[in-house]
Every structure is written in C-alpha cells, then in structure tokens.
Amino acid sequence: VIASDGDEMEGGYDGRTTRWQADLPTPESIGAEAGRRGAARLGARKISSTTAPVIFENRLAMSLIGPLIGAVSGPSIARGNSFLKDKLGQQIFSKGVNVTDDPHKVRGLGSSPFDDEGVANRAWNIIDDGVLTTWLMNSSSARQLGLETTGHASRGLAGPPGVSTTNLTLLPGTRTQAQLMADAGTGVLITSMFGPSLNANTGD
Numbered sequence: 001v002i003a004s005d006g007d008e009m010e011g012g013y014d015g016r017t018t019r020w021q022a023d024l025p026t027p028e029s030i031g032a033e034a035g036r037r038g039a040a041r042l043g044a045r046k047i048s049s050t051t052a053p054v055i056f057e058n059r060l061a062m063s064l065i066g067p068l069i070g071a072v073s074g075p076s077i078a079r080g081n082s083f084l085k086d087k088l089g090q091q092i093f094s095k096g097v098n099v100t101d102d103p104h105k106v107r108g109l110g111s112s113p114f115d116d117e118g119v120a121n122r123a124w125n126i127i128d129d130g131v132l133t134t135w136l137m138n139s140s141s142a143r144q145l146g147l148e149t150t151g152h153a154s155r156g157l158a159g160p161p162g163v164s165t166t167n168l169t170l171l172p173g174t175r176t177q178a179q180l181m182a183d184a185g186t187g188v189l190i191t192s193m194f195g196p197s198l199n200a201n202t203g204d
Helices: 027-040 058-071 074-079 139-145 177-184
Strands: 002-005 008-011 054-056 099-101 124-128 168-170 188-190
Touching: 002 027, 008 027, 054 058, 054 177, 058 168, 074 139
Parallel strands: 054 188
Antiparallel strands: 002 008, 099 124, 099 168
16 A cells, blocks of 8 residues: 655555465455555655664564575585585574474465375474574485485476475564563664575685
C-alpha cells in the first residue's frame, strides 16, 4: 500500500504464505499491517553519525541468517571456500541464539519425510546456544568430508543434487521487540535493507 502526507509518499507491505488455508490471517489484518508500516515510514529524517545499539526487526531475521546457510553447506566446506570451514563446534553467535531446521514440522512449507536423494531426514539444531553444531550435507559432500549425509539434499529439474534446508527457523528469544527497544534506549530499529551482501570466502 501507499501512505501519503502531502507530497510525501511511502510504501508498506505485508503478506503470508502457508500450506493450509486455515493458517492464513484475514485479508483485513494483512491490509491493516501493510497500512501501518507505510504510515510509520512517513516523516523520515536523517540522523547524525553515531554509535548505538541496533535491533533488526524479526521479518529481517532470515535475510541475515541466509548467508550462514551457504557458509555451512557441505559443498562449500568440501571446497574449502567457506569462512566458517574451521568453526564447527565453536561459538559463532551470542549465547541464546538458536537456529533449527525441522523437516517434520506440521504444515511446514518445506516439510517432507526424506530429502531429494531419498534419505530419511530429521530435525537439526544447526546453531545451539550460539554454537555451530553441524554442516548441511548431501551424499556427495558427506563422502568428500568423510562424514554421513544430514539429509539436506535438494534437487532441481536438472543437474546433481545440491544442499538446502526445509523449515529453517531462528527461534525467538525471551524478550519482545518493545522490551529490546526499552533496553537499548537511544538506538536504531532496522525494518528494511537494500540487499545485504556478504563475502562467503572471508565473511566480510
């Protein structure tokens, strides 16, 4: 939607994708949230350069976690071109950060009893209290690394299987966004970004 105030106009959006229609919110609630977001962007102004706490809104969480998945995929590790290739079993996030992948999640968009190589799959705690616990492997990368596949093979219409997650989830913490903002005091709440980029070889 487009919100306007005089000559100023800002856009806002919201949406949902579910496997079951009953899990969809109402069109009215989707529209109301899109409108709220558009209106909240009106009156924007620049701030002075500063050092401050930064909070990323939860809808941006997976855009930040996405580069992590590429860096812990078996093929990247086997080629040795991942910035996390020596970090298995080490603390790479703050304590309290947990990232899971559960292929058996009820009504999950990516749920399946097996991967695209027919290997039975299971839930994984990829990041457990900030610690990297596993690589994500198909059969080929597992053989190269001398390990067993984790059931993350993913096949397209052509070519050999790659690696992909199923129902990747960054688990919520114990504090609400409002509580985090209260803790931060004067800080920055990030609600959108212009495509964050990351060098998969160096982590920059």
